[in-house]
Amino acid sequence: MTAHADRRWAELARELEFTTLPELRRQAEGWRTGLTGLTALLAVLVLLKGRDDLTALPDWARNTATGLVLSSFVLLLIGTLLAVRAAHGTREEEILLGGQALRRWTEREVYRVRRALVLATRCCVLGVVLVVGAVVLAWVTTGSGPSHLVKLRTGTGVVCGELVGADRREVTVRTEADGVVVARQATVVSMRPARSCAAMP
């Protein structure tokens, strides 16, 4: 360390004595912006809107996708916090402000910022990979659901399934449990559109 460098560090330390408050305000503004950006991460939770939501997936796929989404959310959260910390610092303890103390503090801070940036990058990349994995899993394991679901009430009971056909004589419904069910028009009490047959007994 040359005498000139020592003098510059000492002069910088003396200058910092008068810029503490603006520096703290700048830090607070940075954290405000960063924390506001965190709310964008909530979009991760509503990303899985492919053909249907997670409830339409098989159990193993639903559990896996849920784990992937939650893991990615945590990773993205940590990554964002680390990036904000690297950019704007965090709470700080006072030091005895001299040139050499400031130089040592700066060396430590440079190391911490580098480490935070590396970790933030890894967390964010891994988080995005997990989200993509969850989306792909949802698309691959979600079959195209039946359309035109109806709930058909006849004199003998209720069936729920996809409407295959209807004419003046009979109504045809394809159900998961019983296959194709044909009901004569004379026995039909009512037929209503249904959003899902999952709740059928």
Place this chain on the structure above:
Amino acid sequence: MTHSRPHDHSLAYAEDDLGEVDPVPFTQRAAPDGTGVLVSGTCPRCHGRTRTLFPWAIPGTGGKGLLDLVRGRRPTGASATEPDPLSEEVHFCECGHAHPQGPPDTRYRGCGASWRMSR
């Protein structure tokens, strides 16, 4: 006591690095208002009475690393122990006299000399 030489007011300003000097003529104590540590003594170059305040302050936007916080580890260096600016810092003459040929914008009003304490 050996500090009998008078303050040389006619000495021209020069940013001389005097290297390590004898720490005996220097003392450090907490500032009366608690704002820092006051180092005082006699400038080895112009022999004027010099006083420098090292204030407690926040150096900037930094802090402990997250891993350090998790592990409860204190940072290494001066802040891990009681600060000792007398032996750790480079000192500059602040005798308060505007020596001849001194720059008008210097932050240290003195003869321009700097030194460290020998250990």
